[in-house]
Amino acid sequence: MFISWCKSAAVPILVLTGSVWAFSVLAAEAASIDTATIEKNRKANEACFACHSAAAINKPPRADLDLGKLKESRLQPEDFTPSDHGVMDCRQCHGRGYDDFPHSVTGKDETSPCTECHAAKVLRLEPQFNGSVHAKAKGLKEKFTCSTCHNAHINIVALKLKEPHKIVAQDNHGCLECHNSDETFAKFSPDGEKTPGVKKKRPDIDTIHEWLPNTRLHWQAVRCVECHTPEVAAGKMLSHEILNKEKAEKKCVTCHSANSSLKTRLYRHMVKDEQQKYGFTNSVILSNSYVIGATRHPLLDSTVIGLVILTLLGVLAHGAIRIICAIRRKENSQ
Amino acid sequence: MSTRIYLLPLWIRIWHWTNALLIVTLAVTGVSLHFADPGLPLVEFSLAARIHDIAGVSLVVAYALFTIANIVSGNWWQYVPKPPGILERCWRQTKWYCLGIFKGEPHPYRVTEEANFNALQALSYWGIMYVVMPVMLATGLLFLFPQFAPDRFFGFDGLLPVAVLHYLTGAAIMMFMIAHIYLGTTGHTATSMFKTMITGWHED
Numbered sequence: 139m140f141i142s143w144c145k146s147a148a149v150p151i152l153v154l155t156g157s158v159w160a161f162s163v164l165a166a167e168a169a170s171i172d173t174a175t176i177e178k179n180r181k182a183n184e185a186c187f188a189c190h191s192a193a194a195i196n197k198p199p200r201a202d203l204d205l206g207k208l209k210e211s212r213l214q215p216e217d218f219t220p221s222d223h224g225v226m227d228c229r230q231c232h233g234r235g236y237d238d239f240p241h242s243v244t245g246k247d248e249t250s251p252c253t254e255c256h257a258a259k260v261l262r263l264e265p266q267f268n269g270s271v272h273a274k275a276k277g278l279k280e281k282f283t284c285s286t287c288h289n290a291h292i293n294i295v296a297l298k299l300k301e302p303h304k305i306v307a308q309d310n311h312g313c314l315e316c317h318n319s320d321e322t323f324a325k326f327s328p329d330g331e332k333t334p335g336v337k338k339k340r341p342d343i344d345t346i347h348e349w350l351p352n353t354r355l356h357w358q359a360v361r362c363v364e365c366h367t368p369e370v371a372a373g374k375m376l377s378h379e380i381l382n383k384e385k386a387e388k389k390c391v392t393c394h395s396a397n398s399s400l401k402t403r404l405y406r407h408m409v410k411d412e413q414q415k416y417g418f419t420n421s422v423i424l425s426n427s428y429v430i431g432a433t434r435h436p437l438l439d440s441t442v443i444g445l446v447i448l449t450l451l452g453v454l455a456h457g458a459i460r461i462i463c464a465i466r467r468k469e470n471s472q
Numbered sequence: 473m474s475t476r477i478y479l480l481p482l483w484i485r486i487w488h489w490t491n492a493l494l495i496v497t498l499a500v501t502g503v504s505l506h507f508a509d510p511g512l513p514l515v516e517f518s519l520a521a522r523i524h525d526i527a528g529v530s531l532v533v534a535y536a537l538f539t540i541a542n543i544v545s546g547n548w549w550q551y552v553p554k555p556p557g558i559l560e561r562c563w564r565q566t567k568w569y570c571l572g573i574f575k576g577e578p579h580p581y582r583v584t585e586e587a588n589f590n591a592l593q594a595l596s597y598w599g600i601m602y603v604v605m606p607v608m609l610a611t612g613l614l615f616l617f618p619q620f621a622p623d624r625f626f627g628f629d630g631l632l633p634v635a636v637l638h639y640l641t642g643a644a645i646m647m648f649m650i651a652h653i654y655l656g657t658t659g660h661t662a663t664s665m666f667k668t669m670i671t672g673w674h675e676d
Binding site: 350351352355389390392395396415416424426428433435438442445446449450456459460463464467 | 506522569618635639640643646650
């Protein structure tokens with residue numbers, strides 16, 4: 139489906155012509171959207187939130203609403219408004235079939251694909267996604283769209299979120315929504331490699347990560363994708379090639395060392411602020427997490443190593459002098 | 473004429489060697505974790521982390537048992553440097569380590585059942601066992617249960633002071649261990665103190 143979306147959205151044409159609408163949205167992404175338009179969009183969205191919100195489900199504004207269906211499509215304005223797409227009018231993506239109620243039955247299928255605005259990015263990420271475990275498993279690729287992992291209604295780009303624990307919570311939620319739920323996993327699950335015709339059962343997330351010490355602490359401090367994506371060059375965006383458990387990073391020192399890979403991953407957007415605060419290596423990481431092996435104090439380390447070496451040399455020298463003196467005493471007594 | 477006294481009961485010897493084994497294990501794995509680097513392969517990181525956790529908890533248990541046994545048996549009194557003349561005895565002992573030992577002079581202090589340690593030993597053991605060790609164990613436990621550590625510390629993660637204290641106290645115990653093993657050779661013979669720690673009998 140991911141690819142068919144790209145094709146159906148006539149990506150090459152979009153790239154060449156640069157749709158005016160897409161341009162306007164991209165401009166909004168760059169925060170250049172004017173406040174009057176934002177206010178206009180917000181007002182327009184109020185009509186949607188009148189039904190598509192928890193408040194409306196608790197107190198339906200009209201009697202003919204299908205509350206079961208509505209529950210699946212509810213969204214809180216306070217979640218949507220600060221999100222990356224929060225300045226947009228809902229109808230910019232949900233353009234057709236949503237002007238009237240009841241909405242058109244085909245409305246959902248006619249939701250604009252992400253490529254309509256993010257064409258260039260999708261073209262760049264597509265080869266990475268094609269190498270991903272989500273594309274390689276039989277029958278899985280067709281079920282995957284951007285929104286399978288990225289919640290377009292809520293997600294905020296890392297650069298804007300800034301605080302690493304918020305980035306971690308947001309991004310891991312995307313993974314755990316399927317990988318920590320049998321029900322959701324079953325919707326996407328391909329056939330087992332050794333059991334054709336029988337869907338692969340969701341492996342228990344704790345069991346498959348048993349090798350990782352302090353597993354739950356890791357999940358609070360770092361994203362699944364820190365280990366489940368290949369290394370990229372410093373400053374580059376994280377790869378969309380999601381690695382399976384055989385290929386995923388298992389060398390702890392990749393993060394737990396002075397040259398920590400976290401600098402090009404979770405803390406990528408903060409690395410430019412690195413100032414070795416109070417003499418600590420990777421102090422931007424230390425501002426959020428103490429990562430043993432990565433957040434060291436070189437001066438303190440040198441002092442400790444020096445003292446241990448001095449202690450060793452001290453006892454060796456003392457022992458050597460003792461031996462020499464004992465030999466001399468023995469010779470003198472003879 | 474040499475004298476022979478039964479100095480160390482079995483529980484102290486078992487505790488001592490358990491403690492020794494655990495501290496060596498913790499030192500090796502601790503160095504592997506703190507100085508983790510792809511170019512410095514000591515013990516593999518995740519293995520070191522697991523061993524360090526198990527050995528660390530074992531050390532806490534050993535310390536708790538040691539403290540209880542110390543109270544029950546009255547052994548804690550051995551660690552208290554007793555007046556009068558503590559400073560004078562410390563000085564005499566220091567002079568012996570710095571000069572007398574090289575001249576083959578006899579120990580300035582004679583071990584008795586009532587007082588196993590010379591003044592310097594009592595002071596350093598007291599400092600290590602009752603000040604440094606509890607800080608190292610407490611910070612180690614906080615590492616295991618970080619939810620009890622402070623949230624923030626001067627704009628850094630609250631685990632930072634815990635980690636630094638754990639590191640420094642661990643390093644102090646490592647340095648103590650090096651000196652302790654070496655000073656074990658300064659008995660009546662180079663191996664007599666090690667034998668005492670195995671058999672419980674002191675000879676001089």
